[in-house]
Amino acid sequence: MEATDFDAIVVGSGISGGWAAKELTERGLKVLVLDRGRNIRHAVDYYGEHAQSYQEPYYGLPNRERDSREYFIQQNSYAFGETTLQYWNNDRLNPYVRTPDKPFNWMRADVVGGRSLLWGRQVYRWSEQDFTANRDDGSAVDWPVRYADIAPWYSHVEKFIGVSGQAEGLPQLPDSEFLPPMDYYALEKTAIARMKKKVPEIPITMGRVAILTQDHNGRAACHYCGPCQRGCSTGSYFSSQSSTLPAAEATGNMTLLPNRVVERLEHDECGRRVTGVLTVDTETGERQRFSARLVFLCASTLASTQILLNSASEQHPQGLANGSGVVGKYLMDHLALSHTGFFVDDADRYYLGDRPNGLYIPRFRNVGEQDQDANFLRGYGYQCLPLRPDWETTFNQRGFGADYKAQLAKPMPIWIWALRAFVECLPRASNRLYLHANKTDRFGIPQLVTEFTWSDNERNAALDSGVQAGRILRAAGAVSIDVTDSTENLDVGGDAIHEMGTVRMGRDPATSALNGFNQAHEVDNLFVTDGSFMTSASCVNPSLTYMAFTARACDYAVKQLQTANSA
Amino acid sequence: MNRRELLQCAALLVSGTAVTPGSWALSQAQSKYLSARAPYIETATADFFTDAQRAAVAAAADITIPITGTPGALDAGVPRFIELMVSDWLTDEERANFMGGLEDLQARAGGDFSALPAPKQLALLEALEDEAADAPWYQFANTLRTWDPEAPFICAFKELTVLGFMLSREGSREFLRPNPMGTFDGDIPLLATDSAYSKHTLLRAIARESS
Numbered sequence: 153m154e155a156t157d158f159d160a161i162v163v164g165s166g167i168s169g170g171w172a173a174k175e176l177t178e179r180g181l182k183v184l185v186l187d188r189g190r191n192i193r194h195a196v197d198y199y200g201e202h203a204q205s206y207q208e209p210y211y212g213l214p215n216r217e218r219d220s221r222e223y224f225i226q227q228n229s230y231a232f233g234e235t236t237l238q239y240w241n242n243d244r245l246n247p248y249v250r251t252p253d254k255p256f257n258w259m260r261a262d263v264v265g266g267r268s269l270l271w272g273r274q275v276y277r278w279s280e281q282d283f284t285a286n287r288d289d290g291s292a293v294d295w296p297v298r299y300a301d302i303a304p305w306y307s308h309v310e311k312f313i314g315v316s317g318q319a320e321g322l323p324q325l326p327d328s329e330f331l332p333p334m335d336y337y338a339l340e341k342t343a344i345a346r347m348k349k350k351v352p353e354i355p356i357t358m359g360r361v362a363i364l365t366q367d368h369n370g371r372a373a374c375h376y377c378g379p380c381q382r383g384c385s386t387g388s389y390f391s392s393q394s395s396t397l398p399a400a401e402a403t404g405n406m407t408l409l410p411n412r413v414v415e416r417l418e419h420d421e422c423g424r425r426v427t428g429v430l431t432v433d434t435e436t437g438e439r440q441r442f443s444a445r446l447v448f449l450c451a452s453t454l455a456s457t458q459i460l461l462n463s464a465s466e467q468h469p470q471g472l473a474n475g476s477g478v479v480g481k482y483l484m485d486h487l488a489l490s491h492t493g494f495f496v497d498d499a500d501r502y503y504l505g506d507r508p509n510g511l512y513i514p515r516f517r518n519v520g521e522q523d524q525d526a527n528f529l530r531g532y533g534y535q536c537l538p539l540r541p542d543w544e545t546t547f548n549q550r551g552f553g554a555d556y557k558a559q560l561a562k563p564m565p566i567w568i569w570a571l572r573a574f575v576e577c578l579p580r581a582s583n584r585l586y587l588h589a590n591k592t593d594r595f596g597i598p599q600l601v602t603e604f605t606w607s608d609n610e611r612n613a614a615l616d617s618g619v620q621a622g623r624i625l626r627a628a629g630a631v632s633i634d635v636t637d638s639t640e641n642l643d644v645g646g647d648a649i650h651e652m653g654t655v656r657m658g659r660d661p662a663t664s665a666l667n668g669f670n671q672a673h674e675v676d677n678l679f680v681t682d683g684s685f686m687t688s689a690s691c692v693n694p695s696l697t698y699m700a701f702t703a704r705a706c707d708y709a710v711k712q713l714q715t716a717n718s719a
Numbered sequence: 720m721n722r723r724e725l726l727q728c729a730a731l732l733v734s735g736t737a738v739t740p741g742s743w744a745l746s747q748a749q750s751k752y753l754s755a756r757a758p759y760i761e762t763a764t765a766d767f768f769t770d771a772q773r774a775a776v777a778a779a780a781d782i783t784i785p786i787t788g789t790p791g792a793l794d795a796g797v798p799r800f801i802e803l804m805v806s807d808w809l810t811d812e813e814r815a816n817f818m819g820g821l822e823d824l825q826a827r828a829g830g831d832f833s834a835l836p837a838p839k840q841l842a843l844l845e846a847l848e849d850e851a852a853d854a855p856w857y858q859f860a861n862t863l864r865t866w867d868p869e870a871p872f873i874c875a876f877k878e879l880t881v882l883g884f885m886l887s888r889e890g891s892r893e894f895l896r897p898n899p900m901g902t903f904d905g906d907i908p909l910l911a912t913d914s915a916y917s918k919h920t921l922l923r924a925i926a927r928e929s930s
């Protein structure tokens with residue numbers, strides 16, 4: 153076998169790349185990790201952590217001029233702001249093509265650690281029904297994997313990252329390996345008690361989060377300061393920086409190169425093996441080629457797809473590993489929308505600390521079999537957040553002086569409880585990515601074109617989430633209810649930041665790009681383990697599943713290498 | 720943004736705030752970061768208002784949020800915040816509206832608002848509010864948009880005053896109170912004397928229209 157620079161190259165150091173780095177180095181491989189972003193050191197570079205409003209420029213009010221010029225896509229995220237600015241992609245410097253009537257918002261980080269620094273940390277296992285859904289309702293292609301195949305890998309991942317939550321024994325939401333769940337707000341206790349009486353068929357549980365409620369693997373329990381996305385120097389939430397990269401580093405087998413954007417992959421004469429990873433140094437523009445026996449693409453769904461499409465060759469005219477033509481197609485996200493209730497209960501109760509988590513209402517529609525009254529396939533879950541409104545909602549009143557000032561001091565005597573539905577999105581070929589024929593970015597890499605629309609299935613499920621939220625909020629005792637009952641102003645694709653599906657796995661090389669172990673059907677040493685491998689979307693937050701599949705793919709790839717060595 | 724959108728956006732955030740108590744010592748390397756920085760109003764400079772305008776803004780801010788048993792707008796450096804925001808943060812059009820409104824206030828005061836006795840100052844501000852009463856700015860919960868570019872001068876002034884006070888060091892620590900971090904307990908009594916917690920993130924900052 154030809155000599156290579158490394159045993160394996162991992163492209164991307166976010167949630168999936170961090171896992172690939174850890175699993176491969178722990179199995180003894182010499183691994184090069186490439187990331188286009190600049191380095192962020194754990195703790196010392198968390199610039200915004202624990203900053204106070206008065207320390208932020210403009211006291212934290214958005215810098216409208218800069219944001220609309222440099223961050224016109226990223227500024228849409230709730231997690232975007234002065235304290236997290238350093239993590240986000242600059243949209244002016246790193247363009248893509250957003251099709252106006254089929255808009256897709258590409259929400260991305262541009263640092264080592266990727267979006268693991270910014271993410272919401274909600275982690276939910278898929279169920280057996282999620283893996284059989286395509287087969288059962290005839291969408292897209294069947295998953296080549298079942299729950300039993302991935303369950304041990306969920307456990308493997310959860311034990312390492314630390315997941316707090318409550319075991320419920322629900323078939324549609326299998327339990328994780330749990331640390332103790334977080335504590336409840338008084339209003340949540342009130343709402344749950346009423347729901348148990350009035351809508352006992354609707355499950356509700358404490359949000360399952362990759363945040364520690366007790367010390368775990370050398371990381372400290374959460375100190376409840378609130379805005380995790382600024383970075384956590386106690387490592388209390390899972391990020392590549394707090395968890396996987398240190399583990400990989402500790403093996404002595406990892407080389408991490410920030411500021412390297414991967415442009416394309418080269419292959420051997422017959423087109424069955426990747427032989428080179430071509431990079432551009434984002435600071436100097438210098439081009440460099442690296443080789444390895446294994447290549448793991450973990451650059452996130454859109455970026456990995458772009459790399460494959462940009463690696464087209466004589467043997468792979470539609471893009472590397474794309475004989476099936478599915479690469480770039482079947483883009484999915486979740487459709488998120490909010491429904492709110494107002495409560496006069498527990499107005500005399502308050503809280504200590506800031507819990508970076510809500511409650512979760514797991515999917516209860518079309519569970520097991522199709523509900524008679526449902527005009528849509530699949531379902532949705534709700535993330536439920538309590539909010540105590542205060543001066544920020546009430547200051548626009550008349551008056552001046554001591555009385556005006558005094559009324560700004562008190563929290564309003566109500567609670568708001570918001571149910572944010574995340575609706576499963578079906579895979580459709582028309583939601584797609586492709587390379588622009590002549591537009592390139594500052595490195596000369598062809599720009600990605602995005603096209604995305606919702607279908608009636610998502611719209612109908614979204615409307616149903618409003619109807620059911622009304623029922624839930626009434627049962628919970630809301631005095632006023634405001635549900636979304638129109639599909640006119642829905643979020644666009646990408647807004648839920650759960651983009652996936654454009655390098656899907658399947659059994660048949662004619663209709664899928666990857667096999668059930670995330671290995672390219674057509675390229676033996678190429679694995680793709682970020683969200684692009686997803687054959688369908690479920691309705692739960694996806695990153696835990698990316699981690700589990702990444703770990704499983706690493707195990708498989710290394711076993712294959714060992715078999716090849718001994719043969 | 721309508722009321723529904725606003726409240727839905729509001730509810731995106733689990734409310735609370737962060738503060739660094741003494742026991743949470745910052746590492747050496749971290750101390751160069753935001754949380755170790757002097758307040759924005761002390762680090763940024765603005766020399767935009769005339770002395771007379773500066774005095775008028777200070778007087779009006781003092782009338783709006785006076786010093787009571789707790790710090791007021793003047794203790795919290797609100798006039799300086801307003802000058803910084805007007806010179807640097809408002810758009811050209813918003814700035815022109817604000818300055819027009821400020822000059823109008825001065826003219827109504829006979830040229831020097833700050834020289835009037837307090838009751839006369841209050842009467843002038845109240846008159847401006849009477850005239851602005853129909854502005855959408857006053858609609859219930861119309862507060863979480865980033866900024867209301869149509870806001871009449873008196874409304875823009877009040878909004879900057881409130882933000883400059885509530886988000887300041889003095890306002891957030893001695894009028895509102897920091898939410899102590901360390902543990903979470905979601906069910907403690909709220910006493911009649913308790914103020915709300917100060918904020919680590921403004922709802923309006925996360926409530927951008929996404930589509």
Ligand SMILES: Cc1cc2nc3c(=O)[nH]c(=O)nc-3n(C[C@H](O)[C@H](O)[C@H](O)COP(=O)(O)OP(=O)(O)OC[C@H]3O[C@@H](n4cnc5c(N)ncnc54)[C@H](O)[C@@H]3O)c2cc1C
Pocket residue numbers: 163164165166167168169186187188189229231259260261262263264265266267268270271272273274275412413414415450451452453455456459649650682683693694695696698
């Ligand atoms: C605000 C927010 C909240 C979220 N909340 C949740 C949640 O609660 N639960 C959940 O499951 N998910 C959540 N997500 C989504 C989650 O962050 C992503 O699913 C996850 O990070 C995807 O992992 P990844 O490894 O595929 O990509 P990323 O974590 O984005 O990492 C990709 C890495 O690849 C690098 N890269 C990209 N292109 C190239 C290239 N060409 N060459 C070299 N390197 C490259 C990037 O710099 C980046 O470091 C959230 C995301 C955000 C932003």
